[in-house]
Amino acid sequence: MLQHKPYLLMNGIKEIAREFTGNENIFLGIKPYGFHAGNKIPFVVYPLLLCEELEKQNKKARFNFCVFINDWEQTRFDPEKTNWKEFPFNVIPQFTTFQFSKDSAHNVDYWEQIIYSSVYEVKQQFPEISIRCIRNSSMRDIPIMKEVVLKTIKNPDLLGNIMQNLGFPLHKSFPYTYCNPICPKCTSARTEATVVGTDDIRFTCSDCCYHGTYNYHELYYWLYHKILALPRIKYYDIDLCISGLDHYKEKDFDSRYALYQAYNIQMKPTYILYTPALHGLNGLQMGKSRNNYADMPTSKLLEIIKNNPNNYDVYMGR
Numbered sequence: 001m002l003q004h005k006p007y008l009l010m011n012g013i014k015e016i017a018r019e020f021t022g023n024e025n026i027f028l029g030i031k032p033y034g035f036h037a038g039n040k041i042p043f044v045v046y047p048l049l050l051c052e053e054l055e056k057q058n059k060k061a062r063f064n065f066c067v068f069i070n071d072w073e074q075t076r077f078d079p080e081k082t083n084w085k086e087f088p089f090n091v092i093p094q095f096t097t098f099q100f101s102k103d104s105a106h107n108v109d110y111w112e113q114i115i116y117s118s119v120y121e122v123k124q125q126f127p128e129i130s131i132r133c134i135r136n137s138s139m140r141d142i143p144i145m146k147e148v149v150l151k152t153i154k155n156p157d158l159l160g161n162i163m164q165n166l167g168f169p170l171h172k173s174f175p176y177t178y179c180n181p182i183c184p185k186c187t188s189a190r191t192e193a194t195v196v197g198t199d200d201i202r203f204t205c206s207d208c209c210y211h212g213t214y215n216y217h218e219l220y221y222w223l224y225h226k227i228l229a230l231p232r233i234k235y236y237d238i239d240l241c242i243s244g245l246d247h248y249k250e251k252d253f254d255s256r257y258a259l260y261q262a263y264n265i266q267m268k269p270t271y272i273l274y275t276p277a278l279h280g281l282n283g284l285q286m287g288k289s290r291n292n293y294a295d296m297p298t299s300k301l302l303e304i305i306k307n308n309p310n311n312y313d314v315y316m317g318r
């Protein structure tokens, strides 16, 4: 399978702008529970810069932006079953997914609207681009999603072995699963499941003990983000993914291609463009999960990026 190199920062934007026609499909993905200045870099600033660079080459920006709303991700991992530092891929969700969370901070409709409006700033400057938001839950019945979910339930080692080979140890006696059906009774993502026959799933809920056998299409799922990328890229025929450098440090670039092979999915080569990490006024990387975030007007962020075009780390207020 052909594989592109990773494209980094402003130099990456310039190279991609030379190679693209302006009609490509572009992948952006986010959990629906916040949108801060750090998110605006991949979602607004880099798309603007890519369109700008492309039009400098006398091409027209008509990109199709697919904004994936990751409502199949866990609202949080179980801290007692997860040892981040030593075993970052021994994960298990604690409660449920964003799709089923009742916490008002996790309102998918609300966050989808905020995220869409932000990306819309790109369309205001480049009106021929298109933007659509796609929830993972809306992709359940697509054959490639079904195939990936069933393979992941059957064999969590498809990802586990890849991460081990990349130097991230897995604790074989700690639990690790990367996809569980959601309990239809209590909406817990902590279920134990096996695939029966071609597409039935037998499960037991670890929280309410409800158990049963359901067809694939009667259930919803929790699916780990590294695997969630595959069906989205394949089905929406993605040419370019724009992603934060923290994913690059997690060897996302290498694991992505290894996953295509492990899952036996034929993919065209996709470009991956990595964006810098924004640091807040306290000097630490911005992130909702780090409880360190702020908003900032796009014009100000553009200025910061243009002044530091190839820096891995950029800072608010500099």
Ligand SMILES: [Zn+2]
Pocket (backbone or CB within 6 Å): 183, 184, 185, 186, 187, 188, 205, 206, 207, 208, 209, 210
């Ligand atoms: Zn339950």
